[in-house]
Amino acid sequence: MNLRPADDRVHDFxxxxxxxxxxxxxxxxxxxxxxxxxxxxxxxxVSIDIPAFISAIAQEQFRDAARILKQDNxxxxxxxxxxxxxxxxxxxxxxxxxxKPVRIGALERFIADWERENGVESPGxxxxxxxxxxxxxxxxxxxxxxxxxxxxxxxVTIFESLHKAGGVLTYGIPAFRLPKDIVEFEIDxxxxxxxxxxxxxxxxxxxxxxxxxxxxxxxxxxxxGLPYFMGIEGENLNGVYSANxxxxxxxxxxxxxxPEYDTPVIRGSRVAVVxxxxxxxDSARVARRxxxxxxxxxxxxxxxLPARADEVQNAIDxxxxxxxxxxxxxxxxxxxxxxxxxxxxxxxELDASGRPIPRPLEGEESHFTLDVDMVIEAIGQGxxxxxxxLIPDLExxxxxxxxxxxxGRTSIPHVFAAGDIATGAAxxxxxxxxxxxxxxxxxQMLAGEE
Amino acid sequence: xxxxQHADKIAENIxxxxxxxxxxxxxxxxxxxxxIRIDGKGERIPLTISAVDGENVRIVFMxxxxxxxxLADLGTGxxxxxxxxxxxxxxxxxxxxxxxxxxxGVGIACLPILARALKDAGNTVTGIIGARNESxxxxxxxxxxxCDELVVCTDDGSTGFHGFPADIxxxxxxxEVVDAVWIIGPAIMMKIxxxxxxxxxxxxxxxxxxxxxxxTGMCGSCRVTVGGETRFACVDGPEFDAHLVDWDxxxxxQRIYPEQEKKSLERYHEHTCRCGERK
Ligand SMILES: Cc1cc2nc3c(=O)[nH]c(=O)nc-3n(C[C@H](O)[C@H](O)[C@H](O)COP(=O)(O)OP(=O)(O)OC[C@H]3O[C@@H](n4cnc5c(N)ncnc54)[C@H](O)[C@@H]3O)c2cc1C
Ligand SMILES: Cc1cc2nc3c(=O)[nH]c(=O)nc-3n(C[C@H](O)[C@H](O)[C@H](O)COP(=O)(O)OP(=O)(O)OC[C@H]3O[C@@H](n4cnc5c(N)ncnc54)[C@H](O)[C@@H]3O)c2cc1C
Ligand code: SF4
Ligand code: SF4
Ligand code: FES
Numbered sequence: 001m002n003l004r005p006a007d008d009r010v011h012d013f014x015x016x017x018x019x020x021x022x023x024x025x026x027x028x029x030x031x032x033x034x035x036x037x038x039x040x041x042x043x044x045x046v047s048i049d050i051p052a053f054i055s056a057i058a059q060e061q062f063r064d065a066a067r068i069l070k071q072d073n074x075x076x077x078x079x080x081x082x083x084x085x086x087x088x089x090x091x092x093x094x095x096x097x098x099x100k101p102v103r104i105g106a107l108e109r110f111i112a113d114w115e116r117e118n119g120v121e122s123p124g125x126x127x128x129x130x131x132x133x134x135x136x137x138x139x140x141x142x143x144x145x146x147x148x149x150x151x152x153x154x155x156v157t158i159f160e161s162l163h164k165a166g167g168v169l170t171y172g173i174p175a176f177r178l179p180k181d182i183v184e185f186e187i188d189x190x191x192x193x194x195x196x197x198x199x200x201x202x203x204x205x206x207x208x209x210x211x212x213x214x215x216x217x218x219x220x221x222x223x224x225g226l227p228y229f230m231g232i233e234g235e236n237l238n239g240v241y242s243a244n245x246x247x248x249x250x251x252x253x254x255x256x257x258x259p260e261y262d263t264p265v266i267r268g269s270r271v272a273v274v275x276x277x278x279x280x281x282d283s284a285r286v287a288r289r290x291x292x293x294x295x296x297x298x299x300x301x302x303x304x305l306p307a308r309a310d311e312v313q314n315a316i317d318x319x320x321x322x323x324x325x326x327x328x329x330x331x332x333x334x335x336x337x338x339x340x341x342x343x344x345x346x347x348x349e350l351d352a353s354g355r356p357i358p359r360p361l362e363g364e365e366s367h368f369t370l371d372v373d374m375v376i377e378a379i380g381q382g383x384x385x386x387x388x389x390l391i392p393d394l395e396x397x398x399x400x401x402x403x404x405x406x407x408g409r410t411s412i413p414h415v416f417a418a419g420d421i422a423t424g425a426a427x428x429x430x431x432x433x434x435x436x437x438x439x440x441x442x443x444q445m446l447a448g449e450e
Numbered sequence: 451x452x453x454x455q456h457a458d459k460i461a462e463n464i465x466x467x468x469x470x471x472x473x474x475x476x477x478x479x480x481x482x483x484x485x486i487r488i489d490g491k492g493e494r495i496p497l498t499i500s501a502v503d504g505e506n507v508r509i510v511f512m513x514x515x516x517x518x519x520x521l522a523d524l525g526t527g528x529x530x531x532x533x534x535x536x537x538x539x540x541x542x543x544x545x546x547x548x549x550x551x552x553x554x555g556v557g558i559a560c561l562p563i564l565a566r567a568l569k570d571a572g573n574t575v576t577g578i579i580g581a582r583n584e585s586x587x588x589x590x591x592x593x594x595x596x597c598d599e600l601v602v603c604t605d606d607g608s609t610g611f612h613g614f615p616a617d618i619x620x621x622x623x624x625x626e627v628v629d630a631v632w633i634i635g636p637a638i639m640m641k642i643x644x645x646x647x648x649x650x651x652x653x654x655x656x657x658x659x660x661x662x663x664x665x666t667g668m669c670g671s672c673r674v675t676v677g678g679e680t681r682f683a684c685v686d687g688p689e690f691d692a693h694l695v696d697w698d699x700x701x702x703x704q705r706i707y708p709e710q711e712k713k714s715l716e717r718y719h720e721h722t723c724r725c726g727e728r729k
Binding site for chain 1: 494531534537671
């Protein structure tokens with residue numbers, strides 16, 4: 001990674017990783033062995049032809065590399081930045097056995113950025129089929145599906161309840177990891193193919209369910225936006241945020257620029273973030289950029305943190321203090337937060353997968369209090385219940401997800417679902433992969449009807 | 451962009467706007483609200499849908515802070531950037547029998563659409579509206595028309611009954627002539643007024659107004675405690691059983707940003723004075 005120095009970047013929201021310069025990219029591409037049976041492709045949820053696009057880079061055929069990428073991934077500038085590559089393509093690369101895997105994600109990003117600067121080739125759009133398809137939600141799942149469906153010649157309408165498209169890419173992931181102009185650019189590409197975007201439209205409310213079901217096909221990509229709370233004492237004190245609220249205030253509403261922008265956010269001086277995933281890391285790093293001393297409270301050990309390894313390191317470098325093997329039991333204060341009481345966790349016992357089972361310690365020394373004036377809970381999100389709860393006959397799983405088969409088909413014949421609403425909170429690339437499958441099923445169904 | 455079809459000042463500091471919102475109006479029901487954002491730098495604020503006419507929705511609001519003051523400075527023909535809705539669960543409209551709908555201050559604005567829906571469902575509807583004084587009373591004629599009976603109260607006795615809607619409600623409860631009650635207004639007014647029906651166990655709904663961001667259930671800013679459980683007012687409400695609401699928590703959570711709100715409004719006033727933008 002080409003990272004800006006931590007004490008420089010911690011004062012702004014500009015991108016932390018500045019990307020590979022052209023020469024470095026070509027040299028990195030030359031490291032690829034072009035394996036005949038490439039392990040990396042198996043690691044990528046959308047099976048990008050990785051050796052082929054890397055080989056094109058090695059030959060400095062950047063336009064070709066972009067074409068190869070776009071065959072399987074419409075949003076390479078985004079995936080190249082936020083995919084958990086260490087568990088996916090790069091994690092499977094044969095070169096990791098010899099020490100260092102090929103930096104596939106960085107190369108993917110390099111090509112996407114190159115293409116954006118050098119003019120994007122618009123993909124051909126099939127002649128109009130006259131079929132109307134509704135896509136609900138404009139996150140990675142909705143955008144990917146809309147792009148596939150528009151390309152097949154259907155008339156596509158994307159409904160988004162917020163005033164801006166992009167889902168988590170827009171309101172959740174901070175700009176220093178994913179600049180917002182890139183998200184906008186990629187969405188504009190989809191709209192350029194003729195898809196229509198209707199903002200401020202809450203499907204189920206602005207668009208009633210019977211109206212929705214009149215479309216020839218429907219794709220639901222409403223995401224996992226429902227924030228969970230721990231359910232501990234003091235949770236509704238002023239100064240306790242869900243990660244979603246904190247990140248939305250800053251990323252979507254620009255509260256970091258208050259009062260230039262109207263939406264406020266509390267600028268804690270000492271902030272506790274609870275959780276250990278990407279959402280927790282993002283919250284902690286945003287809080288640092290708003291000037292706070294930040295503690296990240298996680299119940300397992302530091303090596304168990306589920307967030308991307310790179311982002312954990314970035315957070316540490318930026319001064320986030322990890323308070324591991326600890327769990328909050330009570331938030332103190334009233335009406336404002338004055339502290340958080342935690343219990344230390346015992347990590348002796350391992351579960352079947354080898355991860356330690358956290359159990360609260362007992363005794364006098366087991367509890368401690370962190371002196372903080374703000375708490376951000378980033379302990380997970382559930383499927384967005386708003387729309388799925390309003391559609392009768394739509395089968396849902398125990399946790400509120402929409403039940404789908406391998407092709408994204410739901411219990412209603414012309415209704416499909418993809419992304420986090422179907423899988424539970426996952427990743428951008430999984431959302432895209434499932435959306436592509438669902439779009440393929442829709443195309444098949446609509447072709448059969450003709 | 452959404453056009454303000456008609457803007458009117460209807461009382462001291464209270465404004466009535468009709469906004470063209472074809473995606474909101476046709477499906478809006480009593481008890482629901484919209485979220486609006488004036489411009490690209492604006493905050494998202496919730497406002498109750500007060501009436502609907504074709505493609506237009508009516509909002510009635512009091513200018514209290516930066517956003518509502520800026521909104522009040524707009525006029526007929528101006529546009530706002532965003533309006534999303536209808537949001538929230540509609541009021542539980544059914545044949546209850548005899549209903550009382552009670553509004554305090556700008557909360558009166560929520561009553562016309564509700565009173566009409568209740569009447570259409572076969573109820574006899576008594577409206578009770580209250581304000582500090584005569585000059586703050588709104589929508590009196592419209593409500594007289596929408597309800598079977600309307601009682602007007604003022605705190606200072608400048609018109610109508612000298613006292614609070616709670617006094618009238620107590621009387622209705624004592625006479626056993628009410629089967630369901632809606633109370634909409636400032637939190638403290640809803641808290642106190644709803645005590646009148648608690649003992650008799652009369653179903654009583656209140657429309658809670660915590661600070662919101664998205665209004666779609668995604669952030670939890672609007673969480674309230676009802677019956678000991680955390681609920682999101684924007685998607686589980688905004689109407690809840692008055693007798694189960696943790697009022698003190700609601701009122702505390704409405705005051706999370708006092709300094710920022712003050713700063714934002716002061717900055718707006720300074721700006722409008724300098725540019726002479728203010729109409
Ligand atoms: C802070 C954060 C950081 C993350 N970091 C990473 C990362 O580094 N790498 C990674 O791969 N993944 C990451 N993820 C996960 C990833 O962002 C999600 O898995 C992905 O965005 C899911 O896409 P989606 O399209 O299913 O849903 P979403 O992105 O959630 O989009 C759903 C959209 O639907 C809209 N919607 C909901 N209901 C309605 C309705 N009724 N009508 C109209 N519109 C509606 C919502 O407003 C939203 O815009 C992160 C998530 C978060 C929250
Ligand atoms: C579901 C719902 C429906 C609403 N309907 C209406 C309506 O029909 N008409 C109307 O005038 N107002 C209504 N409100 C309140 C309205 O949203 C606030 O007045 C508005 O957000 C204030 O914005 P501001 O920037 O002008 O003021 P701010 O600067 O944000 O606040 C100024 C003052 O208003 C108070 N305030 C802020 N937010 C709220 C709130 N949500 N509720 C009560 N007081 C608040 C603050 O404590 C402060 O004293 C409703 C609120 C909710 C949640
Ligand atoms: S999409 Fe993600 S997993 Fe697939 S090759 Fe690109 S970075 Fe790797
Ligand atoms: S596994 Fe690694 S070396 Fe082999 S083709 Fe993939 S990227 Fe290249
Ligand atoms: S306002 Fe965000 S969840 Fe209700």
